[in-house]
Amino acid sequence: MTTLTIPELLERIEYPDSDGLPMSDNTLQWYWMVLIKEGLEILFADDPNVFVAGNLLWYPVEGDNRFRMAPDVFVVKGRPKGYRGSYMQWREGGLPPQVVFEVLSPGNTAREMAEKTDLYDEYGVEEFYIYDPDRGTLRGFARRDGVWAPIPSMQNWVSPRLGIVFRLEDGELVLTGPDGVRFISSVDRDRQWKQAESRAEQQQRRAEQQQSRAEQQQRFAEEQQRLAEQQQLLTEEQRRLAGQEKDRADRLAAKLRAAGIDPDQ
Numbered sequence: 001m002t003t004l005t006i007p008e009l010l011e012r013i014e015y016p017d018s019d020g021l022p023m024s025d026n027t028l029q030w031y032w033m034v035l036i037k038e039g040l041e042i043l044f045a046d047d048p049n050v051f052v053a054g055n056l057l058w059y060p061v062e063g064d065n066r067f068r069m070a071p072d073v074f075v076v077k078g079r080p081k082g083y084r085g086s087y088m089q090w091r092e093g094g095l096p097p098q099v100v101f102e103v104l105s106p107g108n109t110a111r112e113m114a115e116k117t118d119l120y121d122e123y124g125v126e127e128f129y130i131y132d133p134d135r136g137t138l139r140g141f142a143r144r145d146g147v148w149a150p151i152p153s154m155q156n157w158v159s160p161r162l163g164i165v166f167r168l169e170d171g172e173l174v175l176t177g178p179d180g181v182r183f184i185s186s187v188d189r190d191r192q193w194k195q196a197e198s199r200a201e202q203q204q205r206r207a208e209q210q211q212s213r214a215e216q217q218q219r220f221a222e223e224q225q226r227l228a229e230q231q232q233l234l235t236e237e238q239r240r241l242a243g244q245e246k247d248r249a250d251r252l253a254a255k256l257r258a259a260g261i262d263p264d265q
Helices: 006-012 027-043 110-122 186-258
Strands: 050-054 073-077 099-103 127-132 137-144 147-150 165-169 172-176
Touching (some): 027 073, 099 110, 110 127, 110 137, 137 165
Antiparallel strands (some): 050 073, 073 099, 127 137
16 A cells, blocks of 8 residues: 655645636626736736736645635736636745735625635735725725735725725726826727727828828929029020120121121111
8 A cells, every 4th residue: 555645645636726606796897807907917918927817716725625715806926927727825936916806796795805804814915905896985905014904095095016006986996007007998998099090090191191292392393493494594595596696786787887888777
């Protein structure tokens, strides 16, 4: 009989990628989950060591495949991007998600969120944000000097870890990156891109029209210059012919005088 070591036993434990629960309860909750996740992915797109996930199972304890959490959105700074079936903390350098977002649906209870708040505190989350799109409320918790505490006011709150700015406008969550760019949905982003593309095309057409007018003006100026040069040549030719005619008249007058004839009579 082969006796397995503890590491070998731990290695054989399976950690399911799904808990069988729906990713969201309704389209409004899903909308905000996607908007937050995509906004964070765009914000940290150029940093290979920031991992952003949505509704991914997080296993904080090796060997316990029953204890798991599935934050709506979470961010781990210090871990590489890439595919994961789940986030197994012991395989991620022991790093827990530093920032967690939960978007509430009518099915979420106050007791459930209180339990999640305690668990996130216990397992090392640094910032936890809860947005209720139905009620238009926003709450947050942050770890300051190692102490987990509610954030007194979320209006214009700046995330210490992410640098993003939180505020509510008529109950709607507004997230703005450190660059001042607001998080928007992929549909709005596509609309903005198309509008920008349309403006660029209009500017290109205006530039081409201006270039065409400039070329026409240049051609007109060149034609005017050519006509002026032709007129100059014609004037010079007329002067030359007039000079020749005067020379002939002078020679004729001289001959008449030599013959005793007054050319003026």
